[in-house]
Amino acid sequence: MQTHYLANCTFDLLNANMAVSKEEAFFSCPKSSPFVIKTVEMHTGGEPLRIITDGYPKTKGKTILEKRVYVRDNLDVFRQRLMWEPRGHDDMFGALLVEPDESDADIGVLFMHNEGYGTMCGHACIGLGRYAVDRGIVPANSPQTELVIQCPTGLVKVWVDYQDGKSGRVRFHSVPAFVFALDQEVDVANYGRVKVDIAYGGVFYAILPDSSLGLDLRTASIQDVKNAAAAVAEAVKKAVPLRHPEHPDLAFLYGTIITDGRDEYEPTPAINTCVSGVSVDRSPCGSGVTARVAIQYRRGQIDPSKERQFVSAATGSIFTGRPVRETKLGEFDAVIVEVAGHAHYIGTAVFTVEPEDPLKNGFLVK
Numbered sequence: 001m002q003t004h005y006l007a008n009c010t011f012d013l014l015n016a017n018m019a020v021s022k023e024e025a026f027f028s029c030p031k032s033s034p035f036v037i038k039t040v041e042m043h044t045g046g047e048p049l050r051i052i053t054d055g056y057p058k059t060k061g062k063t064i065l066e067k068r069v070y071v072r073d074n075l076d077v078f079r080q081r082l083m084w085e086p087r088g089h090d091d092m093f094g095a096l097l098v099e100p101d102e103s104d105a106d107i108g109v110l111f112m113h114n115e116g117y118g119t120m121c122g123h124a125c126i127g128l129g130r131y132a133v134d135r136g137i138v139p140a141n142s143p144q145t146e147l148v149i150q151c152p153t154g155l156v157k158v159w160v161d162y163q164d165g166k167s168g169r170v171r172f173h174s175v176p177a178f179v180f181a182l183d184q185e186v187d188v189a190n191y192g193r194v195k196v197d198i199a200y201g202g203v204f205y206a207i208l209p210d211s212s213l214g215l216d217l218r219t220a221s222i223q224d225v226k227n228a229a230a231a232v233a234e235a236v237k238k239a240v241p242l243r244h245p246e247h248p249d250l251a252f253l254y255g256t257i258i259t260d261g262r263d264e265y266e267p268t269p270a271i272n273t274c275v276s277g278v279s280v281d282r283s284p285c286g287s288g289v290t291a292r293v294a295i296q297y298r299r300g301q302i303d304p305s306k307e308r309q310f311v312s313a314a315t316g317s318i319f320t321g322r323p324v325r326e327t328k329l330g331e332f333d334a335v336i337v338e339v340a341g342h343a344h345y346i347g348t349a350v351f352t353v354e355p356e357d358p359l360k361n362g363f364l365v366k
């Protein structure tokens, strides 16, 4: 990799063969910026993934959950600069690689988005799988490369298809998924009393069919879906205290998944729309598919011989999901679920700030 020097600023060219003019170099790294953060930009089924590759201050903490608390309490302005406008937007999603604290892990990762720090993210694991292979963080093996990603929720096993020097489809097994509640009745403002299932796929989701909310995901506007999902999340948070068998930091409702209700196994894809806060997943949502398959498995609607397709109503992108084997998580009967999908590179970025910029720390227009 070639290195160019400009004023006090050093940066590696991401493509060594690319000729970089003085002008390009200036705009990539102005002298006045005390903040230079480099990223690799990907998307998984349409859902953005901003992988921070350089420039983030060092995180502190022995465990990955301690590191998550450290960045939240001490470095949040960096998340805001990268996730919020004008460098990001409501639906931006980021991954910060950190030193893992489990010896089985190849990499550790903290997730970030417009509101804070997630604990598990399937679409990010799919992107990070390719990235780790392509960046040589793990040695590439054909026909597939295996790696382990330590997420705040636990260890996620990842397999990246690798043929003729090219990474492709990615599969992962997240932490054990379990059903927390089935047919839980909650009073949802403006929608009345509805039944939701609550399941853990690395994070907790409230899951219910569109028909319970008087919606049809194939035609509903995104705003209607967001409003309904937010109302459900609020009702569930109020009515159902969640419990994680291993760590209280993991016991929170991450989002609502509105489905098309087609849970009985069939070869055509089922719609999975995951909404977290104001953000609508453009992909079918890896942790959401994990949670939904755990419910389908509990209800006898799917078994390890069947791989189900899940589709995003927003983009038409598809993930597959399959229960692999039964296990336990604390007192909960749990299941390992395999999720697979594709991620793609869309570019690289060098983000800077000018100290005099009144909007340098980012903003969101609501």
Ligand SMILES: O=C(O)[C@H]1NCC[C@@H]1O
Pocket (backbone or CB within 6 Å): 047, 093, 118, 120, 121, 122, 123, 124, 276, 281, 283, 284, 285, 286, 287, 288
């Ligand atoms: O794929 C997933 O699991 C995620 N996508 C954005 C929100 C979820 O964390």
